[in-house]
Amino acid sequence: MLSGLEDTKILAGGQSLMAMMNFRYLAPDHIVDINRISDLAEVREVEGGIRFGAMVRQRDVADSPVVQARCPLLIEALSLVGHIQTRNRGTVGGSLSHLDPSAEMPAVFSALDAVLHVTSVRGDRDVPIGDWTLGYMMPNLEPDELLVGITVPCWPTGHGYAFLEMARRHGDFALAGAAALMVLDGAGAIERVAIALTGVDVGPVRLAAAEAKLIGRKPDEGLFAEAASIAELVAGIEDVHASREYRRRLAVVYTRRALAAAYDRALQGRA
Template sequence: MKPPAFSYHDPATLAEAVALVATLDNARVLSGGQSLMPMLNMRYVLPDHLIDLRRISELAHIRQSGGDIEIGGMTRQRDIEYSDLIAAKLPLLHEAIHWVGHRQTRNRGTIGGSLCHLDPAAEMVATVVAFDATLIAQGPSGVREIAASDWTLGYMTPSLAPDEILTGVRFTPWPDGHGAAFVEFARRHGDFAIASAAAMLTADGAGRITRAVLTIGGVGPAPVRLTEAEQGLVGQLANETAFAAAARHAAAIEAIGDALVPAEYRAHLAGVMAKRALAKAWSRIDGKGKLAA
């Protein structure tokens, strides 16, 4: 298995890269390559041009701006995994990144590449959806910001024009002391998740949920934000009953089935993962009241 012949471009600046994507026909952007390289080796994709972003140092960064945290598209997953700032401010992302592929692929893979590849089970996509993060793209006519909820147009299809490059993503951290959890189930650690769940919660001193987010990945063609379940949780005393009610929304998602994993099993797992993520997020809240009976 060898990649097909193509022309290779490795621009040194973002401006050059944008000019190349805007002018070359049948071009593919190469980021960390951990999804695109297998597709090239197996000749699922046959580009005439490959535009490698590896030399564009301005695209690899983790920085605070105002209260937000911005991560450049070419930031390696490993650098996110080992970032103290991410661990402190975005614990959901910190936990999710450990589920992305394997150590060897996180050393090469980037957050931007994962967001653009848009695999239904991608932990990075589920995480940006949970955070309502803002994706930042650059094209010939300038910068465009895209809400995470608008990023997925369909199965593995991001809202990115052929002449645009995803340059980064901006997260707004939740208040200190919130509880966050990312859980998933796969046959082998590092495999694509059969189902994953991301949850974030805040609570008042009486043990009532004041803010809730619940996102399910791997089950539908793209991660699903369960807004009805979230609304149902707010104001409730945190307990098994409340979490089980929210999890029923997860199990009701129209799940994809395949030869190995029937749709019913995936939907069942979505419910299990939702409940586990909520309970784990709850257990991590600082200064919460007692878990109500």
């Protein structure tokens, strides 16, 4: 249907599409409802990770024992995505396809190095999360393509994690937020770390330069502050909710706090 129909939109949870249509930002000629494709609604363990079907509801991700055990960062971030009612309907694939610059899921998947699986009558392709954002609310999807799933490599048991954000009210989109993952080595130095931001650019921003500063070093507040200061260099976006400068400032503060929280959990995980 996607390959044959003109001006088509896919309906997943409808939590963003219906709002866009109500505001007349979108007026598609056709809507293809993928809600009853049961294959798209599975969460399953795969070697080294978890595969989410695009239609898996955000609520089902949060309730999944596999995700709770292996990917707690997702659970922490999901508690900040909208409200229980929106999470009951909203899907993982819908969040990634809608690609709001302040959405939590794209930043979490960026920190986790997720791979997105896309299909069309022309064939299948895998898109690393780093190649997913082409522009403002513009995912790497052709009009005839469907996002069918996302594979997330899991971090080792006991890893540290944190997702923190600044939103004006609970359930609002974040002004800015930070995801952090951390593994310590036997001597207590940082062996592995990932940091991703939301709300500061058109898509999630991975802070590779900050990660490089942290690897091999013994954590303390000064080191986290030094690494987090790199967030000041992100491009920054501006809208009626917050200036570019304010979002950058938030990015620095929330990166530092997320690193400290991930470190605390990494210490507990080793105990």
